[in-house]
Amino acid sequence: MSVEQVSESVDGLRWFKSSYSGSGGGDCVEVAADLDAVYVRDSKDTWRPGLRVSDRSWSQFVAYARG
Numbered sequence: 001m002s003v004e005q006v007s008e009s010v011d012g013l014r015w016f017k018s019s020y021s022g023s024g025g026g027d028c029v030e031v032a033a034d035l036d037a038v039y040v041r042d043s044k045d046t047w048r049p050g051l052r053v054s055d056r057s058w059s060q061f062v063a064y065a066r067g
Contacts, residue, residue, distance in 0.1 A: 015043075018031070037058075
């Protein structure tokens with residue numbers, strides 16, 4: 001799996017909050033995509049480094065998570 005930590009700001013991405021994230025301030029994850037990668041970050045701490053995952057690895061993860 002191709003995953004790297006992203007420490008710089010990734011501008012121009014449209015972030016989406018997970019539908020499983022509640023409104024009570026618990027664990028929240030946001031994702032954004034560009035042409036060849038998916039970015040994942042903590043929605044409560046967007047200033048912290050996130051992850052950059054290759055589009056192929058993300059597809060494999062989603063297929064695995066669906067069961």
